Amino acid sequence: MYQDIEVDELFSGKEKETVTMIDVRSPSEFQEGRIPGSINIPVFDDQERAEVGTIYKQDSPEAARERGVEIFSEKLPAFLKAFQAIDGQKVVYCWRGGMRSKAAATVVDLMGMTIHRLKGGYRAYRKWVVHTLDELNLTPAFFVLNGNTGTGKTAILHRLKEEGYPVIDLEGMANHRGSIFGHIGQEPHNQKTFDSLLVHDLLTYQDSPFIVIEGESKRIGKVVLPSFLIEKKEQGMQLFIELPVEERVKNILDDYQPWNREEAYLQAYERIKRRIHTPVAKDIEANLKAGKFEQAIEQLLAYYYDPRYQHAAAQYEEGQKIVIKARDVDDAVHQVKQVLPAYHPNLRGKRL
Known part of the structure; x- marks a missing residue:
């Protein structure tokens, strides 16, 4: 089973030099802000993310999850192949350590690859950046x-x-x-x-x-x-x-x-x-x-x-x-x- 890793743990030791950070958010989110050195392997592209979000607001969270699983299932082979091409330790993250990174970490782990998930996602990382600059x-x-x-x-x-x-x-x-x-x-x-x-x-x-x-x-x-x-x-x-x-x-x-x-x-x-x-x-x-x-x-x-x-x-x-x-x-x-x-x-x- 994959394990969560804290931001402080990730960026306080030698591990940070050998880990590949994988951002599974949409391309526009990745472009707006990301952990330096990350690569983008999105669970949803921008259009798919907007579609799932609309269903969540207008229908229900359950319907949104069902549609999300349907979209993600169709791209699983290519998604997993992209992860397999990455050597070394891998840490996956989404916006706040939610469903997207959980889904990604789960399927990658089921395929026998070692994976960690960043607890709190990019939002936690951003808080760490601001706090570190304030206190440095x-x-x-x-x-x-x-x-x-x-x-x-x-x-x-x-x-x-x-x-x-x-x-x-x-x-x-x-x-x-x-x-x-x-x-x-x-x-x-x-x-x-x-x-x-x-x-x-x-x-x-x-x-x-x-x-x-x-x-x-x-x-x-x-x-x-x-x-x-x-x-x-x-x-x-x-x-x-x-x-x-x-x-x-x-x-x-x-x-x-x-x-x-x-x-x-x-x-x-x-x-x-x-x-x-x-x-x-x-x-x-x-x-x-x-x-x-x-x-x-x-x-x-x-x-x-x-x-x-x-x-x-x-x-x-x-x-x-x-x-x-x-x-x-x-x-x-x-x-x-x-x-x-x-x-x-x-x-x-x-x-x-």
Whole structure:
């Protein structure tokens, strides 16, 4: 017989690294919010869920269960085959640990596969996320990457993470680049998804001597950073990256590739052009429409982004900031690593 497992038990030990989480809710529920790393094997698709729900409200719970069993029975072979393709430990969950996860766990168990069910389902997990973020005592020091638009801060973070450094990519968790153009080509995450990704990374690095993040504002796209993270960021050592303008323009072109979504960039530009001196704003718009993206980006940096960023360095005391003047991203990565404390990931974050 399958067994229930508590959220705290699931995410407090080594088991969390080897378990596959299986979400049996409908695809739209899965899209709205899920446990990171989960895969979706739905008991009902969206249309079937709506049908069963309507029967429950308009007829009776018994009739809804009967229709649910009928629908589920028809897809059992494919459903079980999907579970059989998953190696290792499996934990199934639905919205609140109800009938869908119970039905899934029961049939999988009857086929001889070991399965656990998450007690309380996704709702219990969401409560755990909120509670953990509220109560978390974050001890690592913070190193914060700052710099004008185009200085490759996200690329630097990714390079550091590839080498095993404790890095939290807030823009990646928000699935938004943080600028007025940051949503283009992305599907920005909602707050639930962001919170889930954030809490797991914070717990992963809780024993590290430090964490490296980017100097984000309180809001990134659709999501808002928790207050304690803003405070840690403001208290951290601020690293200000400086690159030549031509390198910054190149980085922006490589990241955004505006020629692939010209109309979207023009629409986004409409939201900021009133903040730029009118003749310059018209010139930028003309360059965007003409596909002269390099010129347009240079103008946006000079007349919009750089002036708005100039105050950032001034708000920190001299002992709290380090300026890194680099030729390119490779050079910046090298210099940042010289600033960070001695660290080796095999020591689980302990200082050498």
